[in-house]
Amino acid sequence: MSKPTIAVYKFSSCDGCQLSILNLEDELLDLVGAVEIAYFLEARRQTLPGPYDIALVEGSVTTPHEAERIQEIRKQSKTLVAIGACATSGGIQALRNFTNIDELVFAVYEHPEYLHTLPKSTPIADNVKVDYELWGCPVNKYQLVEVIQALLQKRRPNLPTHSICLDCKRRGIVCVMVAYGVPCLGPGTRTGCGVLCPSNGRGCYGCFGPAPNADLSTVLTAMNFVERYPGEVRGLLTHISNYAPPFRQAAEIPGITSFQIRGEQK
Amino acid sequence: MNQDIHIPALARVEGEGSLTIRLKDGAINDILLNIYEPPRFFEGFLNGRYYQDVPDITARICGICPVAYQMSSVQALEAALQVTISPEVRLLRQLLYCAEYIESHALHIYLLQAPDLVGYESALSLAADAPELVKQGLHMKKIGNDLLKTIGGRSVHPVNTCVGGFYRWPAVDAIHAMVPELEWARQASIDTAKWAATLNYPDFEQDYEFVALSRLDEYAIYDGYIVSSKGKRTPPEEFEKHYLETHVERSNALHSHTVQNGTYFVGPLARLNLNFKQLRPIARQTAKDIGLKLPLRNPYKGLIARAIELVHSCDLAIELATDYQPQGPSYKEIKLHPGEGFGVSEAPRGLLYHRYVVDEQGLIRFARITPPTAQNFAQMESDLWALAPTVVNLPQEEASLSFEHLLRSYDPCISCATHFLNLHIDQE
Numbered sequence: 001m002s003k004p005t006i007a008v009y010k011f012s013s014c015d016g017c018q019l020s021i022l023n024l025e026d027e028l029l030d031l032v033g034a035v036e037i038a039y040f041l042e043a044r045r046q047t048l049p050g051p052y053d054i055a056l057v058e059g060s061v062t063t064p065h066e067a068e069r070i071q072e073i074r075k076q077s078k079t080l081v082a083i084g085a086c087a088t089s090g091g092i093q094a095l096r097n098f099t100n101i102d103e104l105v106f107a108v109y110e111h112p113e114y115l116h117t118l119p120k121s122t123p124i125a126d127n128v129k130v131d132y133e134l135w136g137c138p139v140n141k142y143q144l145v146e147v148i149q150a151l152l153q154k155r156r157p158n159l160p161t162h163s164i165c166l167d168c169k170r171r172g173i174v175c176v177m178v179a180y181g182v183p184c185l186g187p188g189t190r191t192g193c194g195v196l197c198p199s200n201g202r203g204c205y206g207c208f209g210p211a212p213n214a215d216l217s218t219v220l221t222a223m224n225f226v227e228r229y230p231g232e233v234r235g236l237l238t239h240i241s242n243y244a245p246p247f248r249q250a251a252e253i254p255g256i257t258s259f260q261i262r263g264e265q266k
Numbered sequence: 267m268n269q270d271i272h273i274p275a276l277a278r279v280e281g282e283g284s285l286t287i288r289l290k291d292g293a294i295n296d297i298l299l300n301i302y303e304p305p306r307f308f309e310g311f312l313n314g315r316y317y318q319d320v321p322d323i324t325a326r327i328c329g330i331c332p333v334a335y336q337m338s339s340v341q342a343l344e345a346a347l348q349v350t351i352s353p354e355v356r357l358l359r360q361l362l363y364c365a366e367y368i369e370s371h372a373l374h375i376y377l378l379q380a381p382d383l384v385g386y387e388s389a390l391s392l393a394a395d396a397p398e399l400v401k402q403g404l405h406m407k408k409i410g411n412d413l414l415k416t417i418g419g420r421s422v423h424p425v426n427t428c429v430g431g432f433y434r435w436p437a438v439d440a441i442h443a444m445v446p447e448l449e450w451a452r453q454a455s456i457d458t459a460k461w462a463a464t465l466n467y468p469d470f471e472q473d474y475e476f477v478a479l480s481r482l483d484e485y486a487i488y489d490g491y492i493v494s495s496k497g498k499r500t501p502p503e504e505f506e507k508h509y510l511e512t513h514v515e516r517s518n519a520l521h522s523h524t525v526q527n528g529t530y531f532v533g534p535l536a537r538l539n540l541n542f543k544q545l546r547p548i549a550r551q552t553a554k555d556i557g558l559k560l561p562l563r564n565p566y567k568g569l570i571a572r573a574i575e576l577v578h579s580c581d582l583a584i585e586l587a588t589d590y591q592p593q594g595p596s597y598k599e600i601k602l603h604p605g606e607g608f609g610v611s612e613a614p615r616g617l618l619y620h621r622y623v624v625d626e627q628g629l630i631r632f633a634r635i636t637p638p639t640a641q642n643f644a645q646m647e648s649d650l651w652a653l654a655p656t657v658v659n660l661p662q663e664e665a666s667l668s669f670e671h672l673l674r675s676y677d678p679c680i681s682c683a684t685h686f687l688n689l690h691i692d693q694e
Contacts (some may be wrong), residue, residue: 012304015280015681016329016422022377023421025408029397032390043377044388045277045670062304092326095311117305138329138422196419200426201434205322207423229628235316240326 004053007039011059016138017084050076060086060121074128082124085137093121094243137207163211188214210246267665281680294654312633333366334613336427338620346607355431364583368410370614371572376403382671383465431597452580459573463556471563476536485544502610522641529645532616534571549578
């Protein structure tokens with residue numbers, strides 16, 4: 001029986017999530033033994049024709065070419081997994097969604113007419129049907145292994161959905177918000193990073209996106225009291241996972257101070 | 267070759283680019299290095315952000331060298347805010363940078379470039395025939411990543427760096443525990459350099475202008491003065507006067523050139539050629555043992571330069587980790603006031619320049635970032651033209667591989683290069 005095939009694709013992104021596959025230093029050669037890596041340009045020159053059993057898609061859709069390409073990839077893939085904050089929420093690139101793209105283009109390009117870009121950076125699921133989403137900036141490489149293993153074993157991946165906050169309590173990490181007055185998005189953020197920021201004495205900035213069912217309005221009311229500068233809480237929401245609906249809605253809740261943006265300066 | 271070459275997507279590079287070589291009457295008529303990696307508007311996004319968000323945002327420019335972006339960012343912002351970091355913070359930042367060099371160089375040597383030199387399409391295929399070699403490379407890479415994780419929480423987009431220092435000192439025991447692994451990595455790096463010296467590199471040399479940071483007292487990676495092999499010395503705050511970027515039609519990345527309109531070359535070859543004397547003695551000794559003659563003017567031999575830098579980085583990391591004994595607070599308190607600052611460091615791929623303007627509330631009002639790969643693009647194109655006459659008579663597949671290998675030897679980081687500066691602001 002031939003080995004299941006995996007394809008790895010890059011859209012608008014930093015490469016960090018597909019690098020996480022190469023960062024599986026101890027597991028990489030076993031992975032290559034278990035599956036056929038049929039398309040993975042960062043790792044290999046050889047490509048095999050589709051269709052593929054599993055497609056791992058990194059990055060968000062930000063150009064007309066990418067919007068077409070993801071349709072093709074969907075047709076070629078039995079199971080499509082969006083990996084990382086860009087692919088699941090639009091990523092840091094989605095900050096363009098809150099501004100006038102022409103202004104950004106003019107601000108940064110000498111010849112805007114050379115560019116082909118979309119006004120919005122969108123997650124893969126806004127473009128095609130996605131079978132699984134793996135959140136994180138970058139993804140947790142062991143969660144990635146779990147997804148691949150589960151797909152090979154034809155079972156559902158076992159991925160936690162609770163918030164970072166719960167893991168801090170379990171590990172006995174001192175709460176940065178209560179103890180030091182540092183705003184922390186941990187109560188509303190999906191776990192998976194290993195509670196990195198609170199264990200380094202800083203607040204969570206939401207790289208793993210919103211935790212399913214987290215009630216952000218309650219959390220934010222508490223957080224507003226500890227802001228150290230105007231707009232701090234809004235800055236956390238409009239960060240890595242800014243276009244994820246719960247974060248972008250929360251950023252609009254009255255009482256969330258907005259920091260000054262260009263043009264508002266007096 | 268008797269037909270045009272079109273490589274729609276370059277493999278084993280970071281990011282997305284294509285290469286087209288057009289023939290006319292048996293000679294090369296046109297070479298197009300097309301950077302179609304989507305534009306990413308980082309400088310635009312930074313505008314209006316609080317200064318302390320910057321190292322977390324700029325890290326996202328590149329998954330392979332996030333530390334470089336953090337280091338140039340925090341230095342530029344500390345200059346703007348007139349903060350002087352403690353000596354211990356500088357030492358820990360150097361250690362963090364060593365970790366990134368180990369991870370990034372091991373990745374490039376073993377997974378990205380070496381397959382071209384030994385005739386494989388990837389390290390994954392190579393592993394079937396030479397498992398020990400690939401495992402050695404992966405293990406070196408892992409040690410770099412583990413050190414990144416120990417200091418920064420994770421290897422891709424570490425979270426511990428802040429303007430003023432580090433959010434928290436990493437645990438002393440955990441840093442000390444890395445020393446035996448780093449000692450293994452240092453020996454593996456020496457072995458890598460010896461192996462690298464035995465490989466067959468294409469015979470191709472150009473008269474480059476090399477540009478890198480330099481210091482008298484250490485091999486400049488974290489900071490330094492900008493020097494050129496043509497004898498130019500430029501303080502970081504004058505970088506933009508001497509090195510310009512232009513936006514060209516086929517590319518979503520800007521291309522750099524010197525103010526005299528010449529191409530220049532940044533990265534490991536430039537550093538090694540300009541700063542050999544400042545390398546750690548064991549790295550100099552390794553270079554001597556493998557019979558390395560400087561200056562190196564063959565871009566393919568960037569692999570050897572990376573191997574020598576691996577020896578240096580491991581050796582420095584061993585000293586820094588062994589001596590790690592942090593005192594006092596891990597960061598400086600910051601008083602807000604408006605200002606402008608410059609930060610330059612040596613990313614694994616070369617010189618990385620940042621400039622920021624901060625207002626009285628600590629918000630970014632201007633950002634400019636010049637990544638190494640954007641600086642090398644013009645040189646890469648010039649090299650492709652120089653290589654063309656020797657390649658044009660080769661069989662099609664071999665010719666294609668030759669061009670690809672040349673590009674890969676530069677270790678281009680295309681994602682890094684596709685975010686743009688603000689040229690219009692100066693004209694307002």
